[in-house]
Amino acid sequence: xxxxxxxxxxxxxxxxxxxxxxxxxxxxxxxxxxxxxxxxxxxxxxxxxxxxxxxxxxxxxxxxxxxxxxxxxxxxxxxxxxxxxxxxxxxxxxxxxxxxxxxxxxxxxxxxxxxxxxxxxxxxxxxxxxxxxxxxxxxxxxxxxxxxxxxxxxxxxxxxxxxxxxxxxxxxxxxxxxxxxxxxxxxxxxxxxxxxxxxxxxxxxxxxxxxxxxxxxxxxxxxxxxxxxxxxxxxxxxxxxxxxxxxxxxxxxxxxxxxxxxxxxxxxxxxxxxxxxxxxxxxxxxxxxxxxxxxxxxxxxxxxxxxxxxxxxxxxxxxxxxxxxxxxxxxxxxxxxxxxxx
Amino acid sequence: xxxxxxxxxxxxxxxxxxxxxxxxxxxxxxxxxxxxxxxxxxxxxxxxxxxxxxxxxxxxxxxxxxxxxxxxxxxxxxxx
Numbered sequence: 001x002x003x004x005x006x007x008x009x010x011x012x013x014x015x016x017x018x019x020x021x022x023x024x025x026x027x028x029x030x031x032x033x034x035x036x037x038x039x040x041x042x043x044x045x046x047x048x049x050x051x052x053x054x055x056x057x058x059x060x061x062x063x064x065x066x067x068x069x070x071x072x073x074x075x076x077x078x079x080x081x082x083x084x085x086x087x088x089x090x091x092x093x094x095x096x097x098x099x100x101x102x103x104x105x106x107x108x109x110x111x112x113x114x115x116x117x118x119x120x121x122x123x124x125x126x127x128x129x130x131x132x133x134x135x136x137x138x139x140x141x142x143x144x145x146x147x148x149x150x151x152x153x154x155x156x157x158x159x160x161x162x163x164x165x166x167x168x169x170x171x172x173x174x175x176x177x178x179x180x181x182x183x184x185x186x187x188x189x190x191x192x193x194x195x196x197x198x199x200x201x202x203x204x205x206x207x208x209x210x211x212x213x214x215x216x217x218x219x220x221x222x223x224x225x226x227x228x229x230x231x232x233x234x235x236x237x238x239x240x241x242x243x244x245x246x247x248x249x250x251x252x253x254x255x256x257x258x259x260x261x262x263x264x265x266x267x268x269x270x271x272x273x274x275x276x277x278x279x280x281x282x283x284x285x286x287x288x289x290x291x292x293x294x295x296x297x298x299x300x301x302x303x304x305x306x307x308x309x310x311x312x313x314x315x316x317x318x319x320x321x322x323x324x325x326x327x328x329x330x331x332x333x334x335x336x337x338x339x340x341x342x
Numbered sequence: 343x344x345x346x347x348x349x350x351x352x353x354x355x356x357x358x359x360x361x362x363x364x365x366x367x368x369x370x371x372x373x374x375x376x377x378x379x380x381x382x383x384x385x386x387x388x389x390x391x392x393x394x395x396x397x398x399x400x401x402x403x404x405x406x407x408x409x410x411x412x413x414x415x416x417x418x419x420x421x422x
Contacts, residue, residue, distance in 0.1 A: 062387045063362030063380055088362075088387035112354065136384070150386025152353040157386075186406025188360065188382055259363050259405040 016047040016109050018222040020215060023231045026055035026096065028083040033244035034231050035102050035158065036086060040240075042156045044106035047222040050160075051101055051211055054094040057081040058175050061089040061149065065185040065258040067312065070175050080175055082254050087149035087160060089136060090190030093176055097166035097197065099207050101214055103159045110157040112150070118221050119146065119161065122213040127202060135191075143196035163214075165207050166199040185261040255312065256283035263312070269336045271295075276340070278307065285310050299330045303337065314341045345394055347415045349381065356383035361407045361415075371397050372418065379403075379415065395421040 021038060023031050031052040038048055058070045058080060066072055066082055069091035075082060094100065103115040116132055123130045123138070123146075130140050138146035138161070148161035172195070199205050219225060235241050247253050258280075266275040272294035279287040288307040290300045302324055310320045321338040352359055362380035366372060372392040379390050402414040409415075 061382075063360070063382050086387065088382040150353075152386055152388045154391070157353075186404070187362065257363055259361075 014045065015223050016045055016106075017043070017227070018219065018225050019046055019048045019227045019229070020218070020225045021048055021050040021229045021231065023050070023052040023235070025231065025233050025235065026053055027233070028054040028057040028059060028081050028094065029245055029248040030231075030233070030236060030241075031100070032059075032083055032085060032248045033241050034235055035104070035160070036244050036248075037238075037241050038102070038104045039086075039151065039153055039156050039158050042104045042106055044108060044155065046104075046106055047109055048104040049101065049215065049218045049222075050104060051099065051214065053096055053099060053207070054081075054083070055096060056171065057083050057094045058091055059083045059085055059094055060091045061188055061190075062086055062151075062257075063088060063188045063259055064091060064190070065183065065187045065261050066255060067181065067258075067263070068178055068183045068185045068187070068261065069190055071177055071179055073179060073314065075175055080171075083248065084254050084257060085149065085151075085160075087151040087158070088188060089147065089149035090188070091176055092147055092162055093167065093172040094162065095167050095171065097164070097168060097199075097207070099163040099165060099210055099214075101161055101163065104156065105158070106156055110159070112159055114221060115159045116148070118217045119163075119214065121220070122210065122217040123163070123198070125217070126205065126209060126213055128198065137193060140196060140198075140201060142194065144193040145196050145198055147193075163210060164195060164197045165205060165210060166197050169195070169197065182264040183261055184264075185259065187259040187261065251283070251311075258283060260286075265340050267337075267340050269333070271333055271336075274337060274340075276303075276337075278312075280312055283312055285312070294333075299326075299333055302326070302330070303334070317341045343420045344399060344417050345396070345420055346417050347378065347390070347392070349390075349409055349411055349413050349415055352381065352383055352385070352411055353388050354383075354385040356385040356411075358408065358410045359383035359388075361403045361405055361409060362387065364401065364405050366398050368398050368400060371395075371421075381409070390415065392418065394418055397421070 136148045137144045145164045260281045263278045275291040277289040288304040306320050306324045318338045359381045362382045364379040365377045376392050396418040399419050400417045
């Protein structure tokens with residue numbers, strides 16, 4: 001016990017080995033795989049600054065529900081990627097106008113205040129007057145330009161965040177706005193914030209300026225960079241990163257990792273009104289509760305049966321409903337019910 | 343022998359949190375180091391891993407539950 005305390009104290013005062021890692025890929029699944037690789041491999045005396053950017057992506061927190069946080073269908077249609085990170089917190093939109101930073105630290109070197117101070121100094125040395133909100137955001141005049149989130153592993157931790165320089169605010173609000181579908185989730189809900197691009201406050205600012213400033217301030221706090229790694233798209237050729245990439249891009253991770261939730265649908269047809277409550281566990285329908293004021297309710301059990309175990313994709317639900325073998329009248333009812341998921 | 347998995351402490355001295363994704367179900371076998379569930383506090387996200395090999399016999403919490411340090415999370419019947 002005493003020995004471990006002595007090691008801890010020693011590490012706090014010993015100069016860390018300072019490393020800089022950059023990714024030139026704009027693929028969120030690869031960039032998050034690299035981040036996870038770094039947190040798995042960082043040594044206890046290492047302080048890593050990792051800078052990366054994603055192309056049009058919504059990144060949700062570890063315990064969030066994509067259907068609740070963003071417009072999944074619209075994203076699919078418009079080629080916007082969904083990603084889930086290891087850290088907690090809410091959903092954010094990333095594009096090339098946003099810079100992401102990650103501090104990957106051995107457990108004992110991890111110091112949230114010190115890391116935040118790097119970012120605050122990096123931004124303020126460029127002429128801004130930013131402050132930490134206390135709610136994991138960094139603000140200028142009450143408007144958020146940086147959201148921060150944290151992950152704690154067994155031997156290492158990371159603190160990462162966004163820095164909005166020139167992000168597409170229209171896309172940000174468009175995709176972080178879920179469809180009207182009513183969803184009640186056991187997960188973490190996002191908190192809406194007023195956001196601002198740093199470029200609005202200083203038109204001359206570029207992502208490169210900010211990168212240089214963050215790197216400079218990181219070195220002031222953690223010492224001169226002793227090792228530099230640049231990852232390209234080729235990072236995927238590394239077996240371990242490839243495995244992490246496969247996880248990060250899988251339906252299982254992106255959707256099924258959501259804590260359990262309920263989705264509600266209702267509509268009125270010529271034969272009556274119907275309300276459908278679907279309970280999802282691991283992204284699959286575990287229980288369907290169906291209420292109707294229709295005269296003939298014999299179809300209810302057939303519908304519940306058809307929905308059992310179906311994954312939460314409108315196309316799959318429609319297929320499941322339409323594939324039930326039925327007589328004419330019930331077939332018509334099922335066709336109409338399936339239209340509720342279009 | 344059954345062992346109770348407790349929320350002994352949280353990162354950065356957080357006192358309360360919310361149960362996130364539960365990775366296992368009652369009856370599942372678990373190995374030492376395997377992920378059991380996530381706990382999210384305002385300070386960040388933590389993965390709770392099994393410290394023993396065994397079979398899960400009961401959960402004391404469910405996804406979305408508000409919990410505090412000292413609360414029981416689940417029970418595992420130890421295999422060895």
